[in-house]
Amino acid sequence: MLDICLLGTGGMMPLPNRWLTSLMTRLNGSSLLIDCGEGTQIAIREKGWSVHPIDVICFTHYHGDHISGLPGLLLSMGNSDRTEPVVMIGPKGLERVVNALRVIAPELPFEIIFKEITGAEETFHINGYVIKAFRVSHNITCYGYSICVPRAGKFNLDKASENNVPQKYWSRLQKGEIIEEAGIRFTPEMVLGEARKGIKVTYCTDTRPVPSIVENASNSDLFICEGMYGEKGMEEKAIAHKHMTFKEAATLAMQAEVRELWLTHYSPSLIRPDEYVQEARDIFGNTKTAKDGKSNTLLFDEN
Template identity: 60%
Template sequence: MIDVCLLGTGGMMPLPNRFLTALMVRYNGKSILVDCGEGTQIALRKSGWSPKPIDVICFTHYHADHISGLPGMLLTMGNAERTEPLLLVGPKGLQRVVKALRTIAPELPFEIQYHEIEGDSDEFTLPGMNEFRIKAFKVNHNILCYGYTMHLDRIGKFDVERAKASGIEMKFWNRLQKGETITTDDGKVFTPDMVLGEQRKGIHLTYVTDSRPTDSIAENAEGSDLFICEGMYGEEDKLQKARENKHMTMYEAAELAKKAQVEQMWLTHYSPSLVNPKEYLPKVKDIFKNSVATKDGRVITLRFEED
């Protein structure tokens, strides 16, 4: 299972009742933060989640509302006596941008590692978590910007009869089930495919902000259990403004959700002028029924389908 918390839902500037867009994802003791705008630390505390176990921070792009909270976050991690390395992921120029921000956070007790995304997409895993895949894919904003998908793969069921028929001793079963290839002392080789059935449906999460609708979004979000997408404007007369500033309306987000056949969509990254996003939800639901106009701190646990 994957725990998901949408820490903030605001775009451009934080408001008294709305933090800037940031997402926290937890799986198997690891935490991934996507974007870190001003106020993200407060949003974390308000949600009851901690910054101490964050293993990686992924950035969609380098506008201030998505990265200006990083220096304070780094200092908080340092003050919490963190010593393990922190991985930062983002578009090309990441190291240059972070070094500039670290002018006010120059001394940290832990190493910062960088992974700069190049090209239209990039997929990677975290150490010891090969079943949890993170993919960045290019979207269409007025600067280089990426969306993210996260896939938790699920292996097939262990087939006891196949294991017995292959003459595999019980002491090897657990290791094979975990994906390990085993070579015995007498030279026999046992592989996981000898005892596992077909791979089962995993969990798929997609997160997109600051973009016009693109084919890449629909393709990467296809079949997502949860699609978190910007809906910056709900007012129907704001479509031209969305086009000019390379953002999306709620209705365009709903069209993407419908095209990608996702299970549910959460709207986020609202314009400061959008006082009550829920006001526009009925028309959004006419396009894609399972849409939610989220508030800060919304939490969900995504689970594997029941057998």
């Protein structure tokens, strides 16, 4: 299962009841963060989660409302006695930007491993997460992310017997281990059936609607997408600033055939998003206006 919490839903500047944008997930004791706007570490504490197990931090881009909370977060992680490395993923310039922000956090008890995205798409396998970054369309280089939790097939007795796999190895192979004995190599594929449907969450902010979003969000269990503007007559402003309206986000969700859409990254002027959501729901029925701290636990589909 995958725990999800949208820590902050604001764009541009924080409001008294709205932190800046950030998403946190938890999987088997390993936490992942996408973006780290101002107030992120406070939002984590309000949720009752811990900064200590954050193993991966992904950045969509380097505007202040997406990264300004990083120095304080790193200091808190260091004060939590974390010593394991932290992986950071982001567009070109990642190490330079992070090290500039670390002027106030120069000494940390853990290593930072930088993984810079250079192409239109790139995939990373870390701690059970399959993280796919895909380029979107903002006024600086920006990426969306699909976070997938794959699920292996069921144990297949006939397959194990056909491949002459000793019974003593069945359990270890089901857990993904590769075993070699007397020059013979046993792999999980020798005892497992077809891979089953996993869990998929797609997250994108600060972009115009582009085909890469539909392609990468396709069949997501949860699609978290910016809805900078909900009010009527904001289409030209969305185009000029390379953001999206509620209706545009809902259209992407419909085209990608996702299960659920959470709108986020609201303009500071959009105080009551719920008042404008119905037009989006007319396009994609399962549209939700997210608030800070909105959470869910996604489970594997047993069907």
